[in-house]
Amino acid sequence: VAVVYNHAGEDVYEKLRQVDPATLEFEPEYDIHVATVEEEYRAILTALRQEGFHARAVNLREDLRKLERLLRRNPPDVVFNLVEYFHDDAELEPNVAAFYDLYRVPYTGAPPFALALCHKKGLTKQVLLANGVPTPRFRVLAEPRIPRRHGLHYPLIVKPSRADASLGVEPGSVVYDYDQLVRQLEKVFAEFDPPILVEEFIEGRELHVAVLGNEAPELLPAIEFDFSELPPEHPAIISYDAKWNPLDEAYHRVHTICPAELSQRAMKKVRDVVLRAYRLTGCRDYARLDIRLAKRNQPFVLEVNPNPDLTEGVSFMESAEAAGYTFAQTLRKIVEFALARRPEPSRGPAPAAEPEIQLPRLVAGAGDRRRRRAGGRAG
Ligand SMILES: Nc1ncnc2c1ncn2[C@@H]1O[C@H](COP(=O)(O)OP(=O)(O)OP(=O)(O)O)[C@@H](O)[C@H]1O
Numbered sequence: 031v032a033v034v035y036n037h038a039g040e041d042v043y044e045k046l047r048q049v050d051p052a053t054l055e056f057e058p059e060y061d062i063h064v065a066t067v068e069e070e071y072r073a074i075l076t077a078l079r080q081e082g083f084h085a086r087a088v089n090l091r092e093d094l095r096k097l098e099r100l101l102r103r104n105p106p107d108v109v110f111n112l113v114e115y116f117h118d119d120a121e122l123e124p125n126v127a128a129f130y131d132l133y134r135v136p137y138t139g140a141p142p143f144a145l146a147l148c149h150k151k152g153l154t155k156q157v158l159l160a161n162g163v164p165t166p167r168f169r170v171l172a173e174p175r176i177p178r179r180h181g182l183h184y185p186l187i188v189k190p191s192r193a194d195a196s197l198g199v200e201p202g203s204v205v206y207d208y209d210q211l212v213r214q215l216e217k218v219f220a221e222f223d224p225p226i227l228v229e230e231f232i233e234g235r236e237l238h239v240a241v242l243g244n245e246a247p248e249l250l251p252a253i254e255f256d257f258s259e260l261p262p263e264h265p266a267i268i269s270y271d272a273k274w275n276p277l278d279e280a281y282h283r284v285h286t287i288c289p290a291e292l293s294q295r296a297m298k299k300v301r302d303v304v305l306r307a308y309r310l311t312g313c314r315d316y317a318r319l320d321i322r323l324a325k326r327n328q329p330f331v332l333e334v335n336p337n338p339d340l341t342e343g344v345s346f347m348e349s350a351e352a353a354g355y356t357f358a359q360t361l362r363k364i365v366e367f368a369l370a371r372r373p374e375p376s377r378g379p380a381p382a383a384e385p386e387i388q389l390p391r392l393v394a395g396a397g398d399r400r401r402r403r404a405g406g407r408a409g
């Protein structure tokens with residue numbers, strides 16, 4: 031297994047190491063010294079080795095020739111694809127997956143089309159709506175102008191429509207009247223490339239639902255977000271700071287509950303909506319869907335995240351552990367889904383004489399139950 035990622039330049043999480051928690055102006059609930067990007071990749075590599083895979087790490091460091099060398103000269107049986115950016119651009123994430131396809135090297139996670147579609151939140155929502163999957167009503171704006179009578183019901187939320195959009199989600203993103211809407215649009219258009227999404231704000235419970243598998247995808251126990259401790263000026267949302275910034279109080283005031291308590295009927299509705307959205311968007315192997323429950327537990331899809339963050343203990347992996355899978359077992363499953371797509375020897379570059387690789391048996395073990403962060407570094 032080649033664990034492929036693309037990391038160059040400085041790591042902001044490295045710098046957090048120098049911060050003394052005692053100097054913060056609030057009481058931190060969670061550790062502010064979160065794992066660096068490099069440590070997270072290492073953890074995946076180590077876990078795969080524990081599972082018996084012959085695994086190596088490949089950091090592309092923005093060098094396409096490295097990718098080419100890997101795939102052409104020394105192709106692995108499978109790539110664990112952790113590349114989210116190229117040339118510092120999330121829009122190029124699908125192109126890297128397409129490269130593996132061209133070399134017929136199987137890889138974990140979503141194919142290029144699903145990655146490209148889900149980067150465009152507005153388009154994804156059109157696909158969902160056209161197929162009867164509920165998502166909040168919305169407008170996609172190319173410029174900071176919207177008529178007073180726009181037909182959407184307040185409160186609204188204003189957010190950049192591209193992939194890494196939790197950037198731009200802040201307390202002021204939730205607006206209650208036209209004046210606030212116009213002001214927030216001006217601000218967001220000044221900071222982010224269009225298009226910008228204006229969406230009806232769903233005031234219900236928020237669930238993040240992890241899905242694992244392909245022919246019969248498995249729903250892992252849902253994570254619910256508890257916003258009750260947020261300061262009153264912070265709306266009940268996972269803002270950028272609440273999700274990513276350990277130096278912001280919001281990060282320490284959003285908590286997760288997993289498994290979320292849901293009635294059988296609510297669970298059935300969530301399951302139906304999540305699985306339909308997973309299939310419609312072409313997700314593969316694993317994904318995380320962000321959901322809000324409106325009145326009568328009607329689930330609305332906020333966002334589909336193919337290839338979500340796999341940091342141990344949080345987000346996707348928090349759900350996997352609640353399902354009884356260790357971090358390593360979950361990674362093994364994802365690798366096995368990809369290995370099942372190995373090309374027929376006659377079609378692929380591998381010689382027919384190559385022996386089938388023997389997979390070691392699953393090892394049972396208790397998950398490492400470390401302290402959780404709220405949102406998780408989700409992508
Ligand atoms: N229509 C909505 N109704 C209620 N809350 C919303 C809505 N849209 C976004 N939010 C809040 O804002 C958060 C971030 O929005 P969203 O998930 O769309 O973008 P994202 O930050 O790109 O996600 P991620 O970082 O998980 O990829 C959500 O988790 C939710 O708390």
Ligand SMILES: [Mg+2]
Nearest residue numbers: 196320332333
């Ligand atoms: Mg999200």
